Amino acid sequence: VIERLGYRPSGIARGLATQRTGTLGLVVPDVANPFFADVARGVEHGAYAEGYNVFLCNTEEDPDRELAVLKSLEEKRVDGLVLCSSRLDEAELRTVVSRHRTVVLVNRLLEGDGVGSVLIDDETGGWLATRLLIEAGHRAIAYLSGPAVSHSGQQRAKGYRAALEDAGLYFEAAWARHCSPMVAGGQEVAYDLLTTHQELSALFCYNDLVAVGALQACSELGRRVPEDVAVVGYDDIPLAALVTPALTTCRVPRYELGSQTVNLLLDQINGCSGGCEQIVLAPELVVRASAP
Amino acid sequence: VIERLGYRPSGIARGLATQRTGTLGLVVPDVANPFFADVARGVEHGAYAEGYNVFLCNTEEDPDRELAVLKSLEEKRVDGLVLCSSRLDEAELRTVVSRHRTVVLVNRLLEGDGVGSVLIDDETGGWLATRLLIEAGHRAIAYLSGPAVSHSGQQRAKGYRAALEDAGLYFEAAWARHCSPMVAGGQEVAYDLLTTHQELSALFCYNDLVAVGALQACSELGRRVPEDVAVVGYDDIPLAALVTPALTTCRVPRYELGSQTVNLLLDQINGCSGGCEQIVLAPELVVRASAP
DNA sequence: CTGTTAGCGCATTCAG
DNA sequence: CTGAATGCGCTAACAG
Numbered sequence: 049v050i051e052r053l054g055y056r057p058s059g060i061a062r063g064l065a066t067q068r069t070g071t072l073g074l075v076v077p078d079v080a081n082p083f084f085a086d087v088a089r090g091v092e093h094g095a096y097a098e099g100y101n102v103f104l105c106n107t108e109e110d111p112d113r114e115l116a117v118l119k120s121l122e123e124k125r126v127d128g129l130v131l132c133s134s135r136l137d138e139a140e141l142r143t144v145v146s147r148h149r150t151v152v153l154v155n156r157l158l159e160g161d162g163v164g165s166v167l168i169d170d171e172t173g174g175w176l177a178t179r180l181l182i183e184a185g186h187r188a189i190a191y192l193s194g195p196a197v198s199h200s201g202q203q204r205a206k207g208y209r210a211a212l213e214d215a216g217l218y219f220e221a222a223w224a225r226h227c228s229p230m231v232a233g234g235q236e237v238a239y240d241l242l243t244t245h246q247e248l249s250a251l252f253c254y255n256d257l258v259a260v261g262a263l264q265a266c267s268e269l270g271r272r273v274p275e276d277v278a279v280v281g282y283d284d285i286p287l288a289a290l291v292t293p294a295l296t297t298c299r300v301p302r303y304e305l306g307s308q309t310v311n312l313l314l315d316q317i318n319g320c321s322g323g324c325e326q327i328v329l330a331p332e333l334v335v336r337a338s339a340p
Numbered sequence: 341v342i343e344r345l346g347y348r349p350s351g352i353a354r355g356l357a358t359q360r361t362g363t364l365g366l367v368v369p370d371v372a373n374p375f376f377a378d379v380a381r382g383v384e385h386g387a388y389a390e391g392y393n394v395f396l397c398n399t400e401e402d403p404d405r406e407l408a409v410l411k412s413l414e415e416k417r418v419d420g421l422v423l424c425s426s427r428l429d430e431a432e433l434r435t436v437v438s439r440h441r442t443v444v445l446v447n448r449l450l451e452g453d454g455v456g457s458v459l460i461d462d463e464t465g466g467w468l469a470t471r472l473l474i475e476a477g478h479r480a481i482a483y484l485s486g487p488a489v490s491h492s493g494q495q496r497a498k499g500y501r502a503a504l505e506d507a508g509l510y511f512e513a514a515w516a517r518h519c520s521p522m523v524a525g526g527q528e529v530a531y532d533l534l535t536t537h538q539e540l541s542a543l544f545c546y547n548d549l550v551a552v553g554a555l556q557a558c559s560e561l562g563r564r565v566p567e568d569v570a571v572v573g574y575d576d577i578p579l580a581a582l583v584t585p586a587l588t589t590c591r592v593p594r595y596e597l598g599s600q601t602v603n604l605l606l607d608q609i610n611g612c613s614g615g616c617e618q619i620v621l622a623p624e625l626v627v628r629a630s631a632p
Numbered sequence: 633c634t635g636t637t638a639g640c641g642c643a644t645t646c647a648g
Numbered sequence: 649c650t651g652a653a654t655g656c657g658c659t660a661a662c663a664g
Contacts (some may be wrong), residue, residue: 054439060355061657064640069352071416074396078381083376089370090477092398096405101412104366104396106384113388120393123351124363146345166342231578260582286523292584353641516658 050228063125072313073121075114076132077104077113081229082285083255084132087154090306091130100127111193112134114236118144127311130154130188130306135197152313154305156199157226164316164325167310172201173331174207176279177252180296180333182215184340186278190223190241192234192262194254201226201254204282208252229254234261242269242277249277250339256288257296259295263338278288278339282331293337355417364605365413367397367406368424374577375547375594379446382598383422390606391504393420401487403427410436414546420488420605422598423444427489442603446597446609448491448539449618456608456617458601462492465590465623466499469544469572472588472625474507476632478542478570482515482528482533484554486546493518493546521546526553534561534569541569542631546578548573551587555630570631586630592623 063069074091076084088104095102108210109113114135134141136160145151145163152164181189191208194201209219219261225241227233234253238261242248243338250305253259259281261316266273273279281288284299355361359411368376380396387394397409406428413421426433430450437443437455444456473481483500485499486493486525492621496547501511519525526545530553532542545551551573558565565571565585573580576591 056411056414056439057659058356058417060352060361060417062640062659063352064350064356065657065659079384080374080377080381082372082374082377085372087375088396089372089398092371093400095634096397096409101395101397101411101416103363103393104380104384105388106381107391108385117388119348120391122348124393125350147348150488151412192379231582260478283430287582290523290579290583333645350641353656354643356658357641357643389652 066213068127070100070128071124072100072102072310073105073124073126073129074102074131074132075107075117075121076108076135077109077135079104079106079124082258082287083283083300086302087253087306087309090303091310094307094310096316100314102117107135109135111140115144116139122147128152128310128315128317130314131156133200135195145193149287150313150316152309154281154309161297162325164261164312164327166305166312166327167329167330168200168300168305169330170203171207171210173300174204174252175206175211176331176333177282177298178208178211179214180335181250181252181278181280181339182211187217187248188220188223188245188247189252190245190248192224192227192237192241192253192258193224194258196226198254204254209264217280221253223248227254227258229258231261231264233263234258234305236261238262238265239268242266242271250280251277252280254282255284256283256295256297259297260291261285263291263293274339276310280339284334288334289336296336297334297340298331299334301329305329350363359594360419361417361418362392363418364392364394364602365397365411365416365418365421366394366424367399367422367426369401369418369427371393371398373530374579375416375526375575375592378594379424379601382595383602386599386602386606393593395632396420399427403432406430407436414439419611420444422605423448423560424600425490425492427487442605444608446601453467454617456604456619458597458604458619459621460492460592460597461620461622462495463499463502465494465574465592466544467503468623469502469574469590470500471506472627473544473570473572473631474503474509474541476570478559479509480512480515480539480543481542482517482536482537484519484529484533484545484550484551485516486519486521488518490546496533496546507549515540519546519550521550522550523553523556526550527556528553530554531560531614534558534563542572543569544572545574547575547576548587549588551589551630552579552583555583555585555587566629566631572631576626580626581628588628588631589626591626593621597621600630
């Protein structure tokens with residue numbers, strides 16, 4: 049008791065003895081992206097509530113760096129791992145999972161092994177967004193699909209194509225284009241798309257950052273939004289409501305994504321994963337000025 | 341060599357033996373704030389380059405939580421600590437510092453002990469912003485100063501008052517008001533200020549989020565920006581260039597703030613802190629539409 | 633129920 | 649220069 053004179057038990061020694069470190073790993077492509085910043089906040093909050101600390105690792109969209117941080121987290125003996133929007137292929141992912149005690153994937157699915165996933169229903173999200181544009185009378189709708197390796201982007205593409213089909217519209221491959229998931233990526237590809245395909249009257253974007261880039265491209269080309277071309281984003285980051293025109297978008301519960309993930313992870317760590325190994329959260333359409 | 345069959349040295353055991361864990365602690369008020377997200381990116385990048393992992397801790401602007409995460413980082417035996425925008429008072433800060441091996445403060449100064457600091461020259465920043473408004477002919481300039489405990493806010497206030505004095509203007513206490521450092525805080529206080537002090541023709545804001553809130557308040561009140569009231573922000577987060585009107589603001593090198601901090605910290609850890617224990621980075625005025 | 637002891641997996645030291 | 653012993657600060661299993 050008299051150890052008030054400055055003593056803290058060593059978590060390191062305890063970790064060695066118990067094989068539990070009280071730490072989690074969180075790997076994301078980029079914390080500066082508002083999407084992942086909110087997920088990180090949710091993860092950190094949930095972890096703190098249960099006495100865990102979390103290692104933050106950025107992969108900077110680089111698979112090699114992702115592999116490297118994953119290895120360092122192995123050495124740190126984290127009790128659990130949150131792998132967010134992994135850019136690894138399925139085989140790599142499988143070995144990573146096998147080398148860690150417990151892992152939960154975010155925005156990604158891995159069949160077979162009993163690894164948990166927390167996802168957004170992106171197919172429905174893509175469908176809702178595209179459907180909105182179709183109902184507004186658009187017939188030539190482009191899809192700026194983000195990174196080719198993005199699982200979310202692929203799911204949204206499914207919804208996009210399904211909505212076109214449901215409306216009896218033809219899917220035009222030239223209207224779907226990959227882009228970097230940031231403002232500059234959206235600006236560049238939207239500019240190119242709008243100049244080479246004059247028939248386009250609507251753009252469905254991978255995320256809000258891409259949509260903001262698309263807005264800029266429209267402005268440069270003198271195309272009015274939403275009169276000449278409608279723009280729909282994804283995520284509903286705070287920025288979406290603040291740009292002009294305000295973005296119509298698909299809201300994703302980012303903080304909840306993080307907190308639910310960490311809850312599932314901690315359940316698995318504590319053995320009480322009640323069979324529930326897959327959580328899917330629903331996106332929600334938010335209609336603003338860019339596509340009324 | 342044949343340990344290819346899945347073996348990773350235990351960083352835990354190594355940490356126990358060497359008394360160095362290869363981990364750093366990063367404590368920030370809120371990662372979802374774009375300012376701290378960029379700082380975190382800089383810290384993580386620099387740490388990764390030197391083989392360190394970093395624990396991310398949010399204090400959520402709560403001093404008790406700050407103390408709690410600091411304690412948990414002690415137990416984790418981090419090799420170094422980056423304490424960003426601490427909301428602790430000087431006495432608390434001093435004991436925290438004494439209990440950690442090495443720490444570098446960001447946006448905060450602590451005289452006496454040889455603790456390193458990396459800061460923005462916020463007094464100059466406040467001076468530049470206020471000066472710009474004065475030169476544009478404004479005489480009644482309010483200051484929305486953010487949290488009362490913010491060291492940055494206090495420094496910017498000094499620059500604000502100095503610029504007023506330099507121009508022979510009188511400092512009006514009722515024109516300087518604290519607010520939460522987010523959009524809602526700026527909106528609320530700007531609204532109140534503009535309705536109770538009709539003479540105000542310019543608002544200098546603690547950060548860009550507050551400035552965006554001020555923009556919203558102006559819009560609600562039917563005051564045109566910049567014709568009726570000029571607005572200046574701080575930080576130059578990506579959002580600043582994307583709102584309408586685009587924000588005039590004071591750019592802060594956030595990523596560099598993080599990377600320089602971690603470099604200083606690692607130098608101190610390795611004993612080669614070449615006397616350079618205080619780094620101050622310069623802000624830079626960025627003139628856009630909200631205050632030409 | 634309190635007090636003692638044997639590892640946890642490394643790095644460091646010392647002897648060979 | 650290679651190989652075996654000691655201890656880092658805890659927890660868990662054990663004995664008193």
